[in-house]
Amino acid sequence: MTLGTSANFGLVRCPQCGAALAAESWDRPEVAVSCPNCHEELWAQTFPAIARARPEVRSGEHAMEGEAVCFFHPEKRAALACERCGRFVCELCDMPLGTRHLCPACLGSGLESEKLPELVNRRVVWSKLSFFVGALPLLLFFFWPIFVVSGPAAIGFGIYSWNKPGSLVTGKGRFRAVIGILCGLAQLAFLVGLIVAIWKGTTHASHP
Amino acid sequence: MPHTPKPYRKLPGGSAGRVSIIALWRVRIWQGLDHLLLVQSFFGIEQYRRFYFRDIEAVIIRRTATRLIWNVVIGVIGLMFLAIAAVIWFTNSNHERDLQITAGILAGCAVVSGVLCLINTLRGPTCKVFVQTAAGKDPLTSVRLGTARKLLRRLTPEIEAAQDAQAAPAAAAVTQPFMPGVSV
Numbered sequence: 001m002t003l004g005t006s007a008n009f010g011l012v013r014c015p016q017c018g019a020a021l022a023a024e025s026w027d028r029p030e031v032a033v034s035c036p037n038c039h040e041e042l043w044a045q046t047f048p049a050i051a052r053a054r055p056e057v058r059s060g061e062h063a064m065e066g067e068a069v070c071f072f073h074p075e076k077r078a079a080l081a082c083e084r085c086g087r088f089v090c091e092l093c094d095m096p097l098g099t100r101h102l103c104p105a106c107l108g109s110g111l112e113s114e115k116l117p118e119l120v121n122r123r124v125v126w127s128k129l130s131f132f133v134g135a136l137p138l139l140l141f142f143f144w145p146i147f148v149v150s151g152p153a154a155i156g157f158g159i160y161s162w163n164k165p166g167s168l169v170t171g172k173g174r175f176r177a178v179i180g181i182l183c184g185l186a187q188l189a190f191l192v193g194l195i196v197a198i199w200k201g202t203t204h205a206s207h208p
Numbered sequence: 209m210p211h212t213p214k215p216y217r218k219l220p221g222g223s224a225g226r227v228s229i230i231a232l233w234r235v236r237i238w239q240g241l242d243h244l245l246l247v248q249s250f251f252g253i254e255q256y257r258r259f260y261f262r263d264i265e266a267v268i269i270r271r272t273a274t275r276l277i278w279n280v281v282i283g284v285i286g287l288m289f290l291a292i293a294a295v296i297w298f299t300n301s302n303h304e305r306d307l308q309i310t311a312g313i314l315a316g317c318a319v320v321s322g323v324l325c326l327i328n329t330l331r332g333p334t335c336k337v338f339v340q341t342a343a344g345k346d347p348l349t350s351v352r353l354g355t356a357r358k359l360l361r362r363l364t365p366e367i368e369a370a371q372d373a374q375a376a377p378a379a380a381a382v383t384q385p386f387m388p389g390v391s392v
Contacts, residue, residue, distance in 0.1 A: 012265075012266045012268060012340065013340070013345065014268075014270075015268055015270050015336070015338045015345050015347075016270060030357075032271070040270055040271065041270070041271035042268060042269065042270050042271070043268070043269040043356075044266055044267070044268045044269070045266060045267045045268075045360055045364060046265065046266045047264055047265060047266065047267075047367050047368060047371055048368070048371045048372070049262065049263060049264060049265045049341075049342075049371050050265035050266055050340075052371075098240075098241070098242045098243060098260060099241070099242050117215070118258070120256060121255065121256050121257075122253070122254065122255050122256065123253075123254050123256070124252060124253050124254075125249075125252050125253070125254055126252070127252075128249070128251075128252035129251065129252030129253075130252075131252075132251055132252055167247075167249075167254055168215075168216070168245070168247070168254070168256060169215075169216045169218075169236075169238045169245065169247055
């Protein structure tokens with residue numbers, strides 16, 4: 001269900017100044033139209049939703065004798081069943097999520113546990129983090145003292161990412177994590193080599 | 209193991225698309241089953257924004273001056289290279305080899321700037337794509353006009369199909385009483 005302001009209903013507005021576009025500019029995305037107010041060059045493609053009446057907020061109808069009732073409101077008639085737990089819900093408790101319909105309890109639990117991908121708004125992709133922390137310092141080699149931090153961090157992030165949920169669009173990205181871990185190991189190898197070289201240099205200097 | 213289809217398909221458009229392997233910050237658009245997903249990622253942290261096809265009222269493309277600005281910036285840098293190269297070349301009355309090489313390198317930089325300007329011009333005008341829903345207008349991406357049109361051609365049938373499918377059964381579903389076990 002979409003709720004909107006009546007000011008926008010049925011109108012395409014210029015993204016720059018907010019002026020309403022002339023109706024003839026609609027549905028001709030190949031033809032540029034100049035905004036009457038700010039003279040910006042615009043193309044617009046409209047869809048049936050622009051002319052759709054805003055649905056009224058429904059509170060659910062009272063149930064008659066023998067009708068299925070809402071799990072949360074026993075006096076209200078059931079409109080649907082939750083697609084996750086199967087509880088009957090009224091129109092008020094129906095929580096549309098994309099093409100699915102959920103009850104408020106499933107929606108709440110999905111928000112808390114990130115089990116519903118439709119509700120995830122932000123995610124730390126540890127494999128990407130491992131890749132960046134591992135590869136970037138190697139590319140910017142003259143910052144090599146940062147290897148002390150970035151090397152172990154890249155390895156740690158890579159291992160941590162293994163069983164963590166990945167990106168919604170590209171998945172876990174274990175290949176990236178492996179590259180990150182390898183880059184982290186390379187950084188540590190450089191540091192160890194440097195320490196060994198300095199130690200050998202000092203021992204050679206003290207025992208000529 | 210059965211092959212599970214990917215839930216999202218990459219759509220044309222999105223900044224830093226070509227250099228994504230090293231881009232720390234980027235914006236990409238993905239097409240889901242019933243929605244557009246705008247993904248803004250920065251250093252391994254991804255933020256998602258969904259625009260459901262059934263809610264999209266209009267897609268608006270606004271032409272921007274980004275191409276012109278880049279042409280001016282690159283052009284001015286190129287002209288500076290060219291001017292310095294010309295000054296060195298014409299003031300080098302002794303025909304010193306080092307100065308001639310310096311002037312040649314600077315002239316080469318000017319030519320590279322010119323080529324970059326030409327490529328930027330040939331790639332077409334720049335624009336910003338907006339999605340209008342009942343909740344307002346949201347910027348989707350900044351791309352070349354050709355890419356924006358390609359994006360629109362890909363999205364239009366999906367959005368229309370989603371809204372056509374929604375239009376008819378929605379009214380019937382809410383007015384009829386719910387009968388457990390009977391699909392409406």
